[in-house]
Amino acid sequence: HHAERSTVWVGPASHQVPIGPETFTFIAGPCAVETAEQTIEAARMAQGAGATILRGGAFKPRTSPYAFQGLGVKGLEILADVREATGMPIVTEVVDARDVAVVAEFADMLQIGTRNAANFGLLQKVGEAGKPVLLKRGMTATIEEWLMAAEYIAQSGNLDIVLCERGIRTFEPSTRNTLDISAIPVVQATSHLPIIVDPSHAGGRKDLVVPLSKAAIGVGADGVIVDVHPNPEEALCDGPQALLGNDLRELAQAVRRLPAAV
Numbered sequence: 638h639h640a641e642r643s644t645v646w647v648g649p650a651s652h653q654v655p656i657g658p659e660t661f662t663f664i665a666g667p668c669a670v671e672t673a674e675q676t677i678e679a680a681r682m683a684q685g686a687g688a689t690i691l692r693g694g695a696f697k698p699r700t701s702p703y704a705f706q707g708l709g710v711k712g713l714e715i716l717a718d719v720r721e722a723t724g725m726p727i728v729t730e731v732v733d734a735r736d737v738a739v740v741a742e743f744a745d746m747l748q749i750g751t752r753n754a755a756n757f758g759l760l761q762k763v764g765e766a767g768k769p770v771l772l773k774r775g776m777t778a779t780i781e782e783w784l785m786a787a788e789y790i791a792q793s794g795n796l797d798i799v800l801c802e803r804g805i806r807t808f809e810p811s812t813r814n815t816l817d818i819s820a821i822p823v824v825q826a827t828s829h830l831p832i833i834v835d836p837s838h839a840g841g842r843k844d845l846v847v848p849l850s851k852a853a854i855g856v857g858a859d860g861v862i863v864d865v866h867p868n869p870e871e872a873l874c875d876g877p878q879a880l881l882g883n884d885l886r887e888l889a890q891a892v893r894r895l896p897a898a899v
């Protein structure tokens with residue numbers, strides 16, 4: 638392991654949540670913010686399962702331009718209301734350099750998605766926004782390229798960066814991406830940055846979320862970020878990978894056995 642690994646603190650001073658080597662941080666929420674009701678319900682499910690940070694996409698980077706693109710600023714407002722109601726800090730993606738300021742105004746942590754992981758101008762702007770950054774691995778990025786993307790954020794002096802392994806593109810079609818579980822110890826050997834796993838976007842299937850989360854725990858990741866939805870069949874984005882019911886309870890149990898967040 639890298640001699641001294643960092644902890645990144647997320648959220649307002651009154652209730653900051655750590656991501657780092659001392660704890661296992663459970664982040665959960667809807668893939669996309671669709672309505673106020675769906676978001677608060679998903680947040681309550683997440684919090685009930687032990688999640689301490691809420692995820693939710695307001696600006697969605699969809700493969701098809703005809704797919705739901707997210708609610709934009711309206712989605713950010715919903716997330717802020719849900720933070721108020723639950724006390725959970727929020728992480729949400731910024732897909733365009735023109736939106737960095739408005740997303741930073743609402744969010745506690747800015748997410749860079751896999752499709753923008755080599756968008757160097759966006760990485761620099763997000764670094765300058767002064768909020769913690771969640772940097773997904775590019776789906777075709779080597780670990781070296783991923784760490785260099787983090788350097789673009791760090792250039793502005795912002796070292797509050799959390800890496801997220803979310804699967805890479807391989808020849809295997811039975812999962813959406815192939816979770817590169819070895820990336821976690823490999824990164825930890827060379828980088829001080831916290832690293833978490835997204836088992837939802839890695840597998841693209843809800844039956845894989847619990848086993849991949851257990852793999853993340855086993856290999857020493859600093860947390861997981863998981864999609865939950867109160868009604869996955871009606872989800873506007875990635876319904877098949879959203880967790881609820883027994884699966885969410887099983888994940889909650891696996892996470893509860895770990896050292897609690899301080």
Ligand code: PEP
Pocket residue numbers: 668694698730749750751752773803835838
């Ligand atoms: C997401 O987390 O909402 C997302 C789109 O993930 P990724 O960029 O890893 O596909």
